[in-house]
Each structure stands twice: as C-alpha cells, then as structure tokens.
Amino acid sequence: MKRLWNARLSTWLAAGAGVLLLIGYSACSPSAPPSSSRGGGTSDIANAAQRTYVAPGDLDEYYVFASGGHSGNVYVYGIPSMRHLSTIPVFSPYPATGYGFDDDSKKMLGGLTWGDAHHPALSETAGDYDGRWLFINEMNGRVARIDLRDFKTKQIYGPVPNISGNHGSSFITPNSEYVMVASRFSIPIPKGTYAPIDKYATDYKGVIGALKIDATTGNLDLGFQILMPPFDYDIGDAGKLTSDGWMFLTAYNAERATGKLEVTASQRDRDYIAAVDWRAAEKAAAQGLGEMIGGVRVLDPAKVPGLVYLMPCGKSPHGVAVSPDGKYIIGSGKLQGVTTAFNFEKVQTAIRNKDFDGSEDGIPVLKYESIKDAEVEVGLGPLHTQFGPDGMAYTSLFVDSAIASWKLGEWKVIDKVPVSYAVGHLAAAEGDTVNPDGNYLISLNKLSHGRHLNVGPSQPESSQLIDIGDEKMKILYDAFTEPEPHYAQIVKADKLKPIEVYPKEENKHPLAIWDVKDAGVTRVGNKVTVKIVAVRSTLTPTSFEVQEGDIVTVAVTNIEQTTDELHGFGLLDYNINLVVDPGETKTVTFTAKKGVFPYYCTNFCSALHQEMQGYLIVKPR
Amino acid sequence: MTAMLERTATRLHQPVGLASRACLLLAAVLVVTAHFFPLWNLTMFAPQYPDALRLDIFDHALVGGNGGQDLKEINLLNHYIGMRDLAVEDFTEFKWMPFALGGLALLFARAAVFGTLKELVDAVVMFFYFGGFSLWTFGYKMYRYGHDLSPSAAVKVPGFTPPMFGHKAIANFDVYSFPQAGTYLMISVAVLLVVAFVLAWRRTGRPAGRAPRKVDLELTAT
Numbered sequence: 001m002k003r004l005w006n007a008r009l010s011t012w013l014a015a016g017a018g019v020l021l022l023i024g025y026s027a028c029s030p031s032a033p034p035s036s037s038r039g040g041g042t043s044d045i046a047n048a049a050q051r052t053y054v055a056p057g058d059l060d061e062y063y064v065f066a067s068g069g070h071s072g073n074v075y076v077y078g079i080p081s082m083r084h085l086s087t088i089p090v091f092s093p094y095p096a097t098g099y100g101f102d103d104d105s106k107k108m109l110g111g112l113t114w115g116d117a118h119h120p121a122l123s124e125t126a127g128d129y130d131g132r133w134l135f136i137n138e139m140n141g142r143v144a145r146i147d148l149r150d151f152k153t154k155q156i157y158g159p160v161p162n163i164s165g166n167h168g169s170s171f172i173t174p175n176s177e178y179v180m181v182a183s184r185f186s187i188p189i190p191k192g193t194y195a196p197i198d199k200y201a202t203d204y205k206g207v208i209g210a211l212k213i214d215a216t217t218g219n220l221d222l223g224f225q226i227l228m229p230p231f232d233y234d235i236g237d238a239g240k241l242t243s244d245g246w247m248f249l250t251a252y253n254a255e256r257a258t259g260k261l262e263v264t265a266s267q268r269d270r271d272y273i274a275a276v277d278w279r280a281a282e283k284a285a286a287q288g289l290g291e292m293i294g295g296v297r298v299l300d301p302a303k304v305p306g307l308v309y310l311m312p313c314g315k316s317p318h319g320v321a322v323s324p325d326g327k328y329i330i331g332s333g334k335l336q337g338v339t340t341a342f343n344f345e346k347v348q349t350a351i352r353n354k355d356f357d358g359s360e361d362g363i364p365v366l367k368y369e370s371i372k373d374a375e376v377e378v379g380l381g382p383l384h385t386q387f388g389p390d391g392m393a394y395t396s397l398f399v400d401s402a403i404a405s406w407k408l409g410e411w412k413v414i415d416k417v418p419v420s421y422a423v424g425h426l427a428a429a430e431g432d433t434v435n436p437d438g439n440y441l442i443s444l445n446k447l448s449h450g451r452h453l454n455v456g457p458s459q460p461e462s463s464q465l466i467d468i469g470d471e472k473m474k475i476l477y478d479a480f481t482e483p484e485p486h487y488a489q490i491v492k493a494d495k496l497k498p499i500e501v502y503p504k505e506e507n508k509h510p511l512a513i514w515d516v517k518d519a520g521v522t523r524v525g526n527k528v529t530v531k532i533v534a535v536r537s538t539l540t541p542t543s544f545e546v547q548e549g550d551i552v553t554v555a556v557t558n559i560e561q562t563t564d565e566l567h568g569f570g571l572l573d574y575n576i577n578l579v580v581d582p583g584e585t586k587t588v589t590f591t592a593k594k595g596v597f598p599y600y601c602t603n604f605c606s607a608l609h610q611e612m613q614g615y616l617i618v619k620p621r
Numbered sequence: 622m623t624a625m626l627e628r629t630a631t632r633l634h635q636p637v638g639l640a641s642r643a644c645l646l647l648a649a650v651l652v653v654t655a656h657f658f659p660l661w662n663l664t665m666f667a668p669q670y671p672d673a674l675r676l677d678i679f680d681h682a683l684v685g686g687n688g689g690q691d692l693k694e695i696n697l698l699n700h701y702i703g704m705r706d707l708a709v710e711d712f713t714e715f716k717w718m719p720f721a722l723g724g725l726a727l728l729f730a731r732a733a734v735f736g737t738l739k740e741l742v743d744a745v746v747m748f749f750y751f752g753g754f755s756l757w758t759f760g761y762k763m764y765r766y767g768h769d770l771s772p773s774a775a776v777k778v779p780g781f782t783p784p785m786f787g788h789k790a791i792a793n794f795d796v797y798s799f800p801q802a803g804t805y806l807m808i809s810v811a812v813l814l815v816v817a818f819v820l821a822w823r824r825t826g827r828p829a830g831r832a833p834r835k836v837d838l839e840l841t842a843t
Contacts, residue, residue, distance in 0.1 A: 535697070536697055537701075560697075561690050561693060562690065562693075562694050562697075607701070607776075608701070608775060611775075
C-alpha cells in the first residue's frame with residue numbers, strides 16, 4: 001500500500017512537474033515585443049502612405065546623398081519617396097556610366113578599383129549647404145569631390161601623405177575652407193617607415209590633417225597636418241558660429257593598445273575628443289612652423305602649443321556633433337548609456353585657466369567635470385547625433401536599436417523609436433547645418449534581418465525614413481539601400497541647380513568635333529587618333545582600320561544637346577565601355593590587337609539604337 | 622468710258638487727307654516692327670516631348686525653342702523620315718522678306734508724304750501682293766519639305782503637309798500651327814491700309830462744290 005502510495009505520489013509529482021515545465025516553457029517563449037512588429041494601427045499606415053507617396057511625375061522634396069561604403073559609390077535618393085534616383089560612382093569603376101573606363105576617370109582612380117567611402121559632406125557657406133560640391137572620403141586615404149552641377153566625380157585627391165585609414169573625414173568647415181582627414185590606423189610616418197608593433201605607443205603616430213578647398217573651383221590641395229598620439233581617430237564635426245574655427249574629432253584606443261583591440265582598447269573608462277583650433281594651426285603652418293614629413297607640413301602640438309586639447313569622453317566614442325548654434329559638442333561613448341553635452345564656453349574657459357588633467361604627448365587633457373554641461377541618458381550604444389530646429393537632438397542607439405530624441409538645455413529624452421535594426425549613422429534633413437529643417441530623419445541601419453523578400457545570405461542594408469515633424473517620431477518607410485550607408489547628407493532639393501546637358505560652347509576638349517565631316521582617323525607614327533561623332537542613330541565613322549600594335553585613342557563626342565540622349569561606345573573584347581553624355585567628349589586609349597571588333601552604342605538612345613554600330617578592323621603586321 | 626477713266630485719273634491725283642496719311646505712317650512703323658516678332662509658330666507635342674518642340678518663324682530666321690535646341694531636335698528627328706534639314710540658308714524668303722518689309726515701309730512713308738490717292742493705291746496693292754505671295758510661299762515650302770523625302774530614308778512615310786493653321790496629328794506628334802505677333806501686326810497694317818483707302822476714297826469722291834464735312838475741315842485746317 002505504501003509502495004502504491006509512493007508510486008501514486010511520484011506519478012502526481014511527475015504530472016505536476018510536467019505542468020510546471022509547460023508553464024515554464026510558455027513563459028520562456030513570449031511573442032515578439034510590440035516594438036518589433038509594425039504596430040500603430042491603420043491610421044499610422046494611412047499617414048505613412050500619404051506622407052511618402054510621390055505620385056508618378058511628381059518630384060521629391062529632398063535629395064539624399066548616401067555613402068555607398070565599400071561599394072565606392074554615392075547613392076542619390078529622394079525624400080519622402082526614398083526612391084533611388086541615381087548612382088554617382090566615385091572610387092570604383094561603374095560600367096553603367098562608363099566611369100573608370102575612359103582615360104580621364106581611369107587616371108583619376110589611380111589604379112585602385114575600390115575605396116571604402118564613408119562620410120559625405122556637402123559644401124557649406126556660413127554653415128549652411130550651398131549646393132556646390134559634395135566631398136567624400138575613403139579609407140585608402142583619399143577624398144573625392146563631386147560637382148553637384150552635373151553630379152560627377154571631378155577629383156580624387158590622395159592618397160594623402162601620412163594619413164592611414166582615413167576614417168575621420170571628410171568633415172567640412174562652415175565656409176568650406178577645409179575638409180578634414182584623420183588616421184584611424186596609426187602608423188610610423190612618413191609612409192614606408194618601419195617600426196615593430198611593440199613600439200606602437202611611441203613610434204606609431206596618429207595624424208589629423210586639413211585639405212584646403214579652392215574657393216572657386218572646389219579643388220582639393222594639401223593643407224597642413226597635426227601630429228597626434230597613436231589613437232584611432234574616428235568621426236569629426238566642425239565648430240560653427242560661436243565655435244567656428246574649431247574641429248572636433250573622436251579618438252578611441254586611448255590605451256594605445258595593439259592586438260585584440262575589442263578588449264585591449266576598451267580598458268579605460270574614458271577616451272577623447274580632440275579639439276583642434278584649426279585657425280591657429282593654419283596660422284602656424286603659414287608661419288612655417290613644424291616640419292615637412294612626407295611632403296606636407298606637420299605641426300607637433302608638443303612643440304607648437306595651443307593647437308589641440310583633449311576632451312575626455314565616454315568610453316570608445318564614435319560620433320561627435322556640434323549643435324546648430326555651435327554652443328554644444330555632443331559626444332557619445334558607444335560602450336556607455338549616456339551621451340555627453342560639452343559646453344564650448346566651458347572648454348574655452350578651461351583652456352584659459354589651464355584647467356588640465358595631465359597630458360598626452362604634450363597635448364593638454366581638459367578636466368571632464370569642468371567642460372561638460374550634461375549627461376543625457378539616451379540608451380545603450382549611443383553613436384551619432386543630428387539636430388532639428390528648436391534645439392531638438394536625435395541620437396542613434398546601436399545596441400538598443402532605436403533613435404532617441406531629446407532637447408538641448410533640457411537634457412531629457414523625449415521619445416524613442418525602435419528601428420530595424422542596429423542603427424549606425426542617422427541623418428536629419430540639413431541636420432548638421434546651422435539651420436536644421438526637421439521634418440525627416442533617416443536611420444541608416446546595419447541589419448535588415450528579413451524585413452524584405454528573402455534575397456539570399458547577402459542581405460540588403462536598410463534605411464528607414466522617420467517623420468520628426470512632431471514630438472512623437474513615426475517610422476514612415478523601409479528602404480533597402482545599396483551597401484553600405486555609413487552616413488548621408490539630406491539637402492532641400494531647391495538648393496541644387498544641376499544641368500541637363502553639357503552646353504556645346506563649354507566643351508573645350510581638344511579632340512571634340514561637332515560635324516560628321518570631321519570624323520575619322522589621323523595617324524602619327526604608330527599613334528592613331530580616331531574622332532567619332534555619336535548622334536542618333538550613327539557612330540561616325542561606321543568603321544575604321546588600324547594596324548596591329550597601334551596605340552589607338554578613340555575620342556567620342558556626343559553632339560546631342562537634348563536631355564537624356566546619352567550614347568555609349570562599347571568595344572567588344574577590349575573591356576571598353578564609354579558612356580558619353582550630351583555635349584561631352586570622352587577618350588579611351590588601347591593597343592590594337594589583330595582581328596575585327598564590333599563597337600556599338602551601349603546606352604539605349606533611339607528607335608534605331610540597335611543599328612548604331614560599327615567595326616574596328618585591325619590589319620595584322 | 623474715257624470720261625470715267627479721266628475722272629479716276631483726276632481722283633488718283635487728289636490728296637488723301639490727314640487721317641489716311643496718319644494711317645499710312647502708322648502702317649510704315651508697324652511693318653518695320655513686324656520684323657522683330659515671330660510671324661508664325663509651330664508647336665509639336667509627343668509623349669517623349671511633354672514640353673513640346675517649338676519653332677518660331679520670323680521674316681529673317683527660324684528660331685527653335687529651348688535656346689535653339691528644338692530646331693536641331695526637329696531636324697534630327699526628321700532625318701529618320703528623310704526630310705531635308707530646315708536650314709536658314711535654304712530659305713531665300715529670309716533674304717527678300719526683310720528687304721521687302723523695308724521697301725513696303727518706305728512705300729507707305731512715301732504715300733504718307735506725297736499724300737495722293739495714287740501712292741496710297743500703290744501701297745495697298747503692293748502690300749496685299751506681298752502678303753499673298755508670302756502666305757503662298759510659306760504653304761508651298763511646308764508642302765515641299767513634307768513631300769521631298771529621301772527615298773533611302775530609314776522610315777518610309779507618305780508625303781504630308783504640316784498644318785498652316787490649327788492642329789494636325791503627324792505620327793506620334795500633335796502639331797499646332799498658329800500665326801504670331803508679327804502676323805497680327807501685318808493684319809493690323811492691312812486694316813490700316815483699308816481704312817486709309819476708304820477714308821481717302823470717300824474724301825476724293827466728294828462732288829466738287831460740296832462743303833467738306835466738319836471732320837475734313839478740321840483735318841485740312843491743321
């Protein structure tokens with residue numbers, strides 16, 4: 001009986017345990033939290049649909065220039081539709097526009113066929129976008145200039161001497177005097193110098209540099225550089241209005257560590273924001289102070305004091321942003337839950353009073369408590385901050401996968417909107433100028449995690465459009481943007497005045513011709529020049545003959561002056577594809593190999609586009 | 622019969638009055654002004670050309686819209702159907718029309734100064750001859766361009782005549798053709814000449830001895 005009782009008891013216990021297990025199991029598998037489903041109800045969908053719908057034929061309000069990361073391109077989108085409008089190839093060849101195939105753009109690429117584009121910067125006048133140029137950096141140490149008159153890359157400057165891993169770029173000063181460059185990977189300088197890794201803390205150097213922008217042409221040129229401790233210089237923003245003349249750059253790895261940086265560079269509680277008095281540096285360089293290293297004037301703050309101060313910032317900072325009025329410098333340590341608002345006036349006072357807390361290689365470190373105004377508890381993994389009107393600030397939270405809005409001066413979070421997923425940069429409409437627009441913000445997310453039709457393991461990036469018109473932020477649209485948006489600039493459409501064709505009168509190309517009568521072959525020794533006219537629907541000459549081994553330069557002039565009448569020149573078996581815009585002349589040079597090679601118009605132009613073809617005939621020697 | 626001819630001859634030598642002279646002077650000015658305005662306009666819409674291609678015809682030139690680009694585009698499109706380029710140098714009209722307008726202005730001024738019915742009649746006849754001939758040559762040119770198509774054209778179309786006035790659908794184009802300011806000025810000139818002639822005719826036809834009407838008195842008094 002007792003045994004039976006025991007058996008019954010154990011049965012009951014087993015059953016009870018089973019029930020508990022079931023309860024426990026169901027408790028451990030909750031449904032997804034509301035934040036990760038669309039939520040909001042139908043009225044929000046209706047609002048979002050209405051806000052983002054741009055009817056066929058209608059135009060968007062804003063241009064978005066988004067960095068294409070390691071694609072090397074800049075992508076142009078429209079807001080509010082988030083439609084992809086155009087791709088501007090910068091650091092990579094792009095057959096669609098023939099970029100990197102003609103002589104000029106090939107030369108500009110300098111033999112490199114990729115670049116990890118990062119931070120686009122629109123040119124500014126008095127701290128506002130002026131719609132002239134767009135600059136963008138890449139990690140190999142180059143900065144490119146895109147002319148917004150024709151949306152074309154006009155210059156790739158660099159690799160800049162001494163700069164290694166140009167991540168802290170291409171932040172621009174309020175009157176487009178300089179574009180900043182900075183090393184993320186400190187190395188011994190000049191490039192080519194040897195130093196073993198255990199000498200990292202002393203022999204490896206960080207460098208912060210300024211490239212001079214020509215005020216009329218926008219052309220970049222070597223400015224000056226500042227020798228820095230071997231930290232990793234990451235992101236910058238120029239001071240504006242009251243803080244004009246200063247540049248702020250975050251620096252992680254204050255530990256000067258090497259090896260497994262995720263651990264070794266995360267030991268100290270604070271890293272730095274380097275505050276650079278670029279006007280003082282400009283003056284010092286003009287006076288011939290410092291020394292020439294790698295062909296550029298490099299100022300050592302230990303020998304030329306007053307150029308740089310270090311502001312202690314939360315652990316492993318990524319983003320730094322100067323408020324529209326120039327009064328606050330917002331820095332976020334990505335391994336902290338707060339973002340810090342530094343007061344520029346307090347920074348100046350601390351510098352005047354020598355309120356220092358030690359130094360790094362002769363650069364004074366300011367006292368954190370003396371220069372900070374507030375710590376805003378924004379959430380986990382704060383990265384970048386952008387601004388709206390009336391002191392509104394928006395901080396991206398990588399770990400929380402959200403964007404927090406808060407107000408300058410009040411230092412309290414107002415709203416938080418979950419984004420999908422893991423936001424890196426964010427961009428608000430004209431949100432880094434002295435006059436932010438508000439209205440829209442884009443969350444540039446690192447992960448999209450299946451919020452789209454499955455396209456295999458190579459998942460697209462996601463950019464979400466957010467309505468910041470009201471206190472309550474609202475997700476309006478999921479766009480799956482080209483990889484990888486690091487940062488973007490959003491500019492009101494009417495600030496740009498692009499052309500539609502290149503006016504014939506402006507074409508000063510020495511090989512340009514405008515009449516089919518002038519088309520044909522000229523020879524000097526083994527150098528052959530072929531002038532080709534492209535116009536609907538013939539490439540003239542329709543065939544030409546050269547000798548095997550000739551150095552052939554083909555110059556194609558598109559004599560059209562009509563919008564959208566582009567012509568291509570694809571030469572089979574030569575890896576050549578030019579695309580020539582109306583009014584433009586492009587050349588390509590190659591060595592002739594024997595045989596017969598068709599060429600044809602690659603860019604669809606007209607009803608008789610298919611007939612727009614010809615033959616290169618190469619006689620054997 | 623002879624008497625009638627004599628009467629007419631006498632009448633032709635009579636002065637036309639100040640009102641007619643004023644009309645003639647104004648006509649001279651307007652005829653010169655017409656040189657500076659387009660006489661005719663053709664506007665062509667197609668799906669690919671929502672902003673239309675525009676062509677203004679002056680007495681001395683063809684001017685395409687969009688800074689001249691539209692004319693190049695029209696020629697470019699026309700080459701597919703084997704139409705000759707509309708080239709200013711192919712039109713003798715652009716040489717003689719400004720010359721003729723200048724001549725007409727001088728003729729009107731002459732009539733205004735000499736002031737007899739004879740000169741006025743010359744002016745009216747020459748103007749209407751000029752106007753009629755110009756319209757005919759315009760229409761004929763339109764016809765020739767639309768019919769003299771190259772037999773080796775990529776796209777074979779039957780000969781056509783663009784509209785002189787109003788709308789016509791040609792392939793994918795909706796073509797609108799209307800007179801412009803220059804032509805309206807010329808019409809004003811025609812009206813002025815008719816008014817001048819009617820006034821002069823009535824004045825010169827007055828039986829001898831009949832007292833001039835008040836209005837004539839005032840005009841002759843000045």
